[in-house]
Amino acid sequence: MIDLDNVTKAYAKGTHALNGISLHIDKGEFVFITGSSGSGKSTLIKLLLKELEPTSGTIKVNGITLGRMKNRAIPKYRRMLGVVFQDFRLLKDRNVYDNIAFAQRVVITPTKQIRKNVPAMLSLVGLAEKYKSFPRQLSGGEQQRVALARALVNSPKILLADEPTGNLDPKNSKEIMRLLEIINERGTTVVVVTHNQEIVDEMKKRVIVLDKGVIVHDERQAGYTYAD
């Protein structure tokens, strides 16, 4: 599903965020990417989203070589991905329903279909009754669940989560992880960038550890042991 071959990303100042990394993630896998600050985790997510171009190397997602992709094909590619961020990135002037419907409108889904899909997603994340609430009226955990619903409503093949529990307490963090697991069990490939040691240890999934732009460990059913 995701293939990186000798990928390097250097910034203008000469710092190497990623330094010749190669990795393969299978369809339907659940992968944690961990590492200290500046290890290149967020750069990796940005490369997968095609927000950044690698300095060298090849990235293939679902058989598509990103380097060869034309600008006008990027929106269609991104529809294959769902994204969740630490700061939720919800639209503050729209209620829960509209925030999720927004993702469907963007990909030009008929209104009739949106009316079916949004409540289904809200039920999945356990917020069916809060569809009229605005983000400011929700807790951090609830906001992240809305963000998750928005990421999933277009049925992405891959879900990228960048520090999804970074702003949440342990209870809410666990709930979000449980949801990610459910989503993964439904067939979506899930890639989670996180610092949260407790969760990584508890979930026993594949863990890729980055350090100074290099993969230092890649182990299945691992814990956080190698991250620091």
Added chain:
Amino acid sequence: MTSDRLGIRMRISTIGYCLKQGLKNIWRNKMFSLASIATMSACIFLFGIFFAVVQNFQSIVREAEEAVTMIVYFEKGTSQEIMDAVGEEIKTRDGVASVQFVTPEQAWDSFKGVYFAERPELAEGFADDNPLVDYAHYEVYLNDVSLQADLVTYIESLEGVRRVRASQEVADILSNFNLLVGYISIAVILLLLCVSVFLISNTVTIGIAVRKEEIAIMRLIGATNSFIKAPFVVEGILIGLIGAALPLGLLYYLYNSLTGYLEEQFNLLTGFMKFLPVNELFEILLPTGMLLGVGIGFFGSFFTIRKHLRV
């Protein structure tokens, strides 16, 4: 449901979404939108006033042009066939509105009417001997005085023509005035266009800044560039539409009232100038003004978005 019908429904809902977002953009940036609409209105209002003045002037100039006549005289003994042929030739030329043949008898009658009106007995001595027997001529009326000089040269080169009498001075004044009005129109319209485009561009730039986060999310979700841009273009077009409709409505009312008032209060005016009827004026002003508003709105927003929303 067929895929075609589904496609159409999806497009309709997308158009609806873009319209709604465009209106929301205007509402969110109320003050800037109002400023843009006000300035656009002022520009279109000024354009309308200018247009009305120019149209009325041009109507006066047209009337004056129509009064400009050239007289074509013939050599002694020129046959009627040759004179007829010359008349036909003149009719086919550009700038000629109409051609009227004046026989020696008509010329003599007209002369008598002017010079012997008070003492007709003095003319009786010429009763059987028309002194203007060789003065059959054409009166040529023009609709474009700027072509007069070329026309004179051409007619003088025709067989049988002795002389063409025309006042080049009047022709020059009228065509220069027409040219001046044309240049001033272009300059004022260009200036107004620039001011309006700048203002719309400013409003859209602020709209983009306000919606920066939303645009970033749209991109990550997989919105196409045109989908992201459309609400801003709609915003620009709506500002242009409202900014044009308001002053045009006001102008319609004001022009109608003012010309009516002037014609009623100053009867003398009607002797030498007549205002164009409001409906005749608006036949051109309404579509031009609306098109100008929508055009400025469209291009102002379109180019601003291209500048600020590069992927």
